[in-house]
Amino acid sequence: MEIKIDEKTCTGCSLCKKVCLYDAVEIVKGKVVINENCVFCGACIEVCKFGSIEIAGLKEEEKNFSDYRGVCIYLEANGETIADVGFELISEGRKLARQLGVELSAVAVGSGIEKSVLEAFQYGLDKLYLIDSPVFSDNLDDIFAKALVQVITRYKPEIFLAGATWFGRTLIPKVAAILKTGLTADCTGLEIDKEKKILLQTRPTFGGNILATIITRNARPQMATIRPHVMEKKKIGEGKGDYKDRIEYYGDKIEYIKIDESKFKSKYKLISTEKELNENINITDYDVIVSGGRGLGGSEKFSMIKKLADLLGGVVGASRAAVDSGWISYPHQVGQTGKTVNPKMYIACGISGAIQHLAGMQTSDIIIAINKDPSAPIFKVANYGIVGDIFEVVPMLIKRLRDGKPLV
Amino acid sequence: MIRIKIVVCIKQVPGTTEIKIDPQTNTLIREGIENIINPFDAYAIEEGVRIRERFSPEEVEVIALTMGPPQSKEILKEAISVGVDSAILLSDRAFAGADTWATSTTLAKAINKIGDCRLIILGKQTLDGDTGQVGPELAQRLDIPFIGYASSILEIDKNKMKVKRLMEDRYETFEINLPAAISVVKDINTPRVPSLRGKIKAKSVEIPVWDAKQLEADENEVGLAGSYTQVVKIFTPKIKHEIKMIEGSPEEQVEQLHKVLKELNVV
Numbered sequence: 001m002e003i004k005i006d007e008k009t010c011t012g013c014s015l016c017k018k019v020c021l022y023d024a025v026e027i028v029k030g031k032v033v034i035n036e037n038c039v040f041c042g043a044c045i046e047v048c049k050f051g052s053i054e055i056a057g058l059k060e061e062e063k064n065f066s067d068y069r070g071v072c073i074y075l076e077a078n079g080e081t082i083a084d085v086g087f088e089l090i091s092e093g094r095k096l097a098r099q100l101g102v103e104l105s106a107v108a109v110g111s112g113i114e115k116s117v118l119e120a121f122q123y124g125l126d127k128l129y130l131i132d133s134p135v136f137s138d139n140l141d142d143i144f145a146k147a148l149v150q151v152i153t154r155y156k157p158e159i160f161l162a163g164a165t166w167f168g169r170t171l172i173p174k175v176a177a178i179l180k181t182g183l184t185a186d187c188t189g190l191e192i193d194k195e196k197k198i199l200l201q202t203r204p205t206f207g208g209n210i211l212a213t214i215i216t217r218n219a220r221p222q223m224a225t226i227r228p229h230v231m232e233k234k235k236i237g238e239g240k241g242d243y244k245d246r247i248e249y250y251g252d253k254i255e256y257i258k259i260d261e262s263k264f265k266s267k268y269k270l271i272s273t274e275k276e277l278n279e280n281i282n283i284t285d286y287d288v289i290v291s292g293g294r295g296l297g298g299s300e301k302f303s304m305i306k307k308l309a310d311l312l313g314g315v316v317g318a319s320r321a322a323v324d325s326g327w328i329s330y331p332h333q334v335g336q337t338g339k340t341v342n343p344k345m346y347i348a349c350g351i352s353g354a355i356q357h358l359a360g361m362q363t364s365d366i367i368i369a370i371n372k373d374p375s376a377p378i379f380k381v382a383n384y385g386i387v388g389d390i391f392e393v394v395p396m397l398i399k400r401l402r403d404g405k406p407l408v
Numbered sequence: 409m410i411r412i413k414i415v416v417c418i419k420q421v422p423g424t425t426e427i428k429i430d431p432q433t434n435t436l437i438r439e440g441i442e443n444i445i446n447p448f449d450a451y452a453i454e455e456g457v458r459i460r461e462r463f464s465p466e467e468v469e470v471i472a473l474t475m476g477p478p479q480s481k482e483i484l485k486e487a488i489s490v491g492v493d494s495a496i497l498l499s500d501r502a503f504a505g506a507d508t509w510a511t512s513t514t515l516a517k518a519i520n521k522i523g524d525c526r527l528i529i530l531g532k533q534t535l536d537g538d539t540g541q542v543g544p545e546l547a548q549r550l551d552i553p554f555i556g557y558a559s560s561i562l563e564i565d566k567n568k569m570k571v572k573r574l575m576e577d578r579y580e581t582f583e584i585n586l587p588a589a590i591s592v593v594k595d596i597n598t599p600r601v602p603s604l605r606g607k608i609k610a611k612s613v614e615i616p617v618w619d620a621k622q623l624e625a626d627e628n629e630v631g632l633a634g635s636y637t638q639v640v641k642i643f644t645p646k647i648k649h650e651i652k653m654i655e656g657s658p659e660e661q662v663e664q665l666h667k668v669l670k671e672l673n674v675v
Contacts, residue, residue, distance in 0.1 A: 001633055036501060037479070038504055038505075039506075040631075042640065046641055046642050059628070169540050169541070171544075173543075174548045181636055182509060182635070183508065184637055185537075185539035186539070206536055207538070210642060211642070211643050211644070211645050212641070213639070214640065215638055215640050216636055268582050269582060270582055272581045274578060281576075281577050283576075285576075313674075330574070331574065331576075331577070344672075366672060379651060379653075380651075381649065385651050385652070385653045393661060407659040
């Protein structure tokens with residue numbers, strides 16, 4: 001296997017050299033030569049205007065995947081409720097299933113989720129595989145993986161999607177490794193290639209600076225984890241009235257998967273779970289995030305950020321600088337070393353906007369930046385900007401929201 | 409005496425903070441990007457060294473392992489300079505283009521070749537790939553438990569460990585038997601700077617290079633040929649960005665901002 005250069009068409013324009021992130025392109029005697037640093041990422045192939053570069057010698061086995069059919073969604077449970085990302089994926093999965101002309105199914109694994117999981121039908125599900133057993137009351141990755149593998153091998157979906165939650169990103173790679181198939185992490189876009197009928201999985205890499213489209217070759221199902229809040233959840237068929245909460249109503253749409261509980265012994269023992277200061281700190285769940293950064297100057301100033309967040313029904317986020325200074329705890333950190341968030345509104349207060357921070361929040365619907373430095377990079381991604389002193393602007397905004405009286 | 413072997417898996421990546429995008433062609437400009445040790449891996453190295461320090465030094469051996477082109481030796485030397493005992497480079501043209509599956513295949517073969525590894529530590533994800541999948545896939549290949557996003561190792565002895573992991577809204581503490589694998593978040597420690605002794609050792613250390621043949625790896629199970637996923641397109645996101653600056657006195661700014669919040673139905 002190698003990268004082949006067509007010397008007849010290569011002009012030595014060096015555009016490929018510019019885009020190569022691995023220093024693998026050299027121009028020798030006016031032609032491109034690929035050296036050993038190459039990781040076959042394909043960036044040079046994409047950028048070449050002359051079609052001079054191709055990957056050659058990659059053997060493609062002709063495998064028949066016709067017994068794999070349908071789109072299947074993993075509904076991750078959080079205690080007895082179903083995580084929202086599952087419903088987002090059903091809405092997205094419906095589109096994919098329609099394009100392929102196949103069934104849309106979902107699998108839920110948990111303890112005491114029988115009632116809450118029914119909500120999934122409101123998003124348009126053809127079939128639900130339900131594994132409800134007390135053995136799944138804790139998030140023990142290995143037995144969840146075993147349960148999912150059991151369903152996937154039995155029903156053979158061609159596409160399997162799960163939320164890129166922290167649990168999902170630990171669990172689903174295990175599932176893919178057991179099934180011996182590919183897995184694309186943290187996708188933000190899915191499409192069906194109309195000709196080949198395969199799944200095109202698009203995801204950000206290099207901290208969101210690049211998007212890569214990935215396919216699954218030589219194996220099925222095509223598996224991907226999808227970033228929460230990116231796909232839109234959309235209810236259909238609200239008209240089920242009183243019946244929509246009744247298990248009987250769905251009849252043969254629900255398939256109860258019986259498991260042999262004695263065979264689901266985990267290698268993990270969960271000793272304790274701590275929630276931080278009985279405050280819900282899953283900042284990725286909120287529609288509004290008000291974040292504070294280095295400009296706040298101290299932990300006591302976060303109370304002002306918290307007040308604003310509370311008034312807007314949101315949650316407090318923070319930059320790495322604020323967390324590293326010990327002003328607020330790590331679960332609040334937004335950015336590459338913290339969490340990736342996509343709220344409807346992100347308000348950045350005194351955050352300059354280092355690229356690692358932007359990587360974690362630039363896909364927010366609306367970004368408002370308040371910073372005293374007009375050249376702060378945060379303004380490059382913000383939709384609304386205020387150049388000003390956060391210690392003046394934020395308290396004034398809090399007062400405005402509380403009193404409801406116009407200031408001018 | 410049998411030593412406890414800890415393997416730390418690390419990767420050399422292009423430092424992304426330097427990446428710029430050419431506004432004319434909407435392509436990346438690579439010039440000036442340095443290759444660095446994946447920042448998340450620094451915490452993995454540090455944790456390996458700290459675990460050794462919990463035991464007596466001769467009881468534990470910390471081995472840094474990487475797969476990459478020959479120049480990846482540099483990060484192994486860096487690992488040695490901050491206290492890792494030895495390092496191995498997995499390098500072969502056949503390894504290039506590996507996805508997370510083929511990477512875990514290669515790493516698993518190396519770990520089996522090293523033999524008797526009790527603990528494998530990785531960073532939570534890499535800066536370039538951003539997947540975080542190699543850890544759990546590797547653990548599955550080795551048939552050992554995996555704890556992702558570890559934020560603290562509370563207890564560890566030769567046979568088991570108590571480890572706390574961070575989830576979005578909580579911490580969970582697990583007890584697992586060794587051998588096991590973990591990936592760590594930056595909360596777990598503060599990496600040390602290289603010592604003078606470490607730097608001297610790093611300069612002179614011999615780093616063995618294992619190729620596909622030494623790993624007894626078939627060319628079709630490693631690299632791009634052994635991958636189940638393949639990149640078919642790479643592009644830079646189109647940024648359609650417009651900012652509305654809110655001007656005026658602070659009172660006017662806040663009043664306008666309030667109006668914006670109202671229009672967007674936030675209040």
